[in-house]
Amino acid sequence: MNALRTALVLTLPACAPSALSAQAASELATFTQVISGTEVELVYSRPSLRGREVIFGRQIPWGEVWTPGANRSTTIRFSSDVVLAGEPVPAGRYSVWIRVLEQEPWVMALHPDTTLFHSAHPPIETAAVRFVVERERAAEMQESLLWDLDRIRLDGAQLVMRWGWDRVAVPLEVDPGIALATPAEQAQGLVGAWSYDDSPSMPTAEQLERIAGREDPTARYFRVFGAEPRPRPIRIEHDADSGLLWFVDPLTEAAEAAFYSAEGEEPEVVYGQALLPRGAGFFMIAGTLGGEVSAVNPQFAPIVEFELDDAGRAVAFTIRGPDDSVQGTATRAGG
Known part of the structure; x- marks a missing residue:
C-alpha cells in the first residue's frame, strides 16, 4: 500500500502542470x-x-x-x-x-x-x-x-x-432611438440659401486675440472660423437617398478641417452637420463624419427653430443652446 501511495505521489506532478497550463x-x-x-x-x-x-x-x-x-x-x-x-x-x-x-x-x-x-x-x-x-x-x-x-x-x-x-x-x-431622416415634402420648404449670423456664439475680440497668438488646434480653428464677416452665406440641402437634411456651412467645415489637420498638412474636410427632425419646425443639430451621423446628445444638442410663411416655406430660423440662449439667427437669402 505504501509503495502504491508513493507511486501516485511521484506521478501526479508529472501530469498536473501540463493539464493546468494546457491551452487551446x-x-x-x-x-x-x-x-x-x-x-x-x-x-x-x-x-x-x-x-x-x-x-x-x-x-x-x-x-x-x-x-x-x-x-x-x-x-x-x-x-x-x-x-x-x-x-x-x-x-x-x-x-x-x-x-x-x-x-x-x-x-x-x-x-x-x-x-x-x-x-x-x-x-x-x-x-x-x-x-x-x-x-x-x-x-x-x-x-x-x-x-x-x-x-x-x-x-x-x-x-x-x-x-x-x-x-x-x-x-x-440599429434603431438610433431618434429620427434621422426628414421627409422630402417637409424638407422642400427648408432647402436653399441663407444669410447666417452666428456672432452671438463667437468668442469676444479679446479672446480671439489671445487665441491668435497660440499654435495649437484651437488656434488653427479660430484663425479660419473668425476670418469672415457676419452674417455669412450657408445652405440647407436635402439628400433624397438618406433623407438627411444637411446644414452646409463651408466656414465651419474648413475650421474643423484645420483643427484636425497637423500643422503644414492640407486640411481634409470630413466634418459636417445634419438637422434631425424633433417636431413641426424644430430640428436638432448633429455632427457628421464622412457623410454619416456620428454622434448626438439630445440633452445638449443645439435646436433650430424655423419660422414659416403662410405657404409653409421657411423664411427665418433661430438656433438655441441647451440653456435656451440664442446661438445664431438666419434669414432666407433666396434659392
Missing part, C-alpha cells in the same frame, strides 16, 4: 459593442494561419458551411432587433455560419442552435436568417481570424470578419 490551439475571444443602446456581443475562437498560405478551397473546401471561428460555433447576440445586410434579425443569440464559394458571393446564416460544434454544419436552409455577403481581398494579411465592428455611427456599423487575405463586411443597422 484556437483561443477563445469575445467582444461587446453598444451602438445607440443596442448591445452586440460576439463569441468565437481564433484559428491562426500558422504558415498556411491558403485556407479557403483547401482546409475549408469550397461549398462547405463553415463557422467563422473554431472549436464550438461562433455566436452573435443582439439585445434589440437589428437589420443585417438588409435582412431583419430579431433580438437574441445565434450561431454564425458561412457557405464559402470560389466564384460566387458567400452566404452567411444565423442559426437558432448556439450549442453546435464547429464540425456540425447545419443546413443553410434551416437558418433563422441568411443573406449574401461579398468576399473581398484585405489590404493586409490577418494571421489570426478577427471579428470586429467598423465604421460605427449613430444608426449602425459594419460587422467585419478578416482572416488571411480575405475580408467580409456586413452592413449592420
Whole structure:
C-alpha cells in the first residue's frame, strides 16, 4: 500500500502542470459593442494561419458551411432587433455560419442552435436568417481570424470578419432611438440659401486675440472660423437617398478641417452637420463624419427653430443652446 501511495505521489506532478497550463490551439475571444443602446456581443475562437498560405478551397473546401471561428460555433447576440445586410434579425443569440464559394458571393446564416460544434454544419436552409455577403481581398494579411465592428455611427456599423487575405463586411443597422431622416415634402420648404449670423456664439475680440497668438488646434480653428464677416452665406440641402437634411456651412467645415489637420498638412474636410427632425419646425443639430451621423446628445444638442410663411416655406430660423440662449439667427437669402 505504501509503495502504491508513493507511486501516485511521484506521478501526479508529472501530469498536473501540463493539464493546468494546457491551452487551446484556437483561443477563445469575445467582444461587446453598444451602438445607440443596442448591445452586440460576439463569441468565437481564433484559428491562426500558422504558415498556411491558403485556407479557403483547401482546409475549408469550397461549398462547405463553415463557422467563422473554431472549436464550438461562433455566436452573435443582439439585445434589440437589428437589420443585417438588409435582412431583419430579431433580438437574441445565434450561431454564425458561412457557405464559402470560389466564384460566387458567400452566404452567411444565423442559426437558432448556439450549442453546435464547429464540425456540425447545419443546413443553410434551416437558418433563422441568411443573406449574401461579398468576399473581398484585405489590404493586409490577418494571421489570426478577427471579428470586429467598423465604421460605427449613430444608426449602425459594419460587422467585419478578416482572416488571411480575405475580408467580409456586413452592413449592420440599429434603431438610433431618434429620427434621422426628414421627409422630402417637409424638407422642400427648408432647402436653399441663407444669410447666417452666428456672432452671438463667437468668442469676444479679446479672446480671439489671445487665441491668435497660440499654435495649437484651437488656434488653427479660430484663425479660419473668425476670418469672415457676419452674417455669412450657408445652405440647407436635402439628400433624397438618406433623407438627411444637411446644414452646409463651408466656414465651419474648413475650421474643423484645420483643427484636425497637423500643422503644414492640407486640411481634409470630413466634418459636417445634419438637422434631425424633433417636431413641426424644430430640428436638432448633429455632427457628421464622412457623410454619416456620428454622434448626438439630445440633452445638449443645439435646436433650430424655423419660422414659416403662410405657404409653409421657411423664411427665418433661430438656433438655441441647451440653456435656451440664442446661438445664431438666419434669414432666407433666396434659392
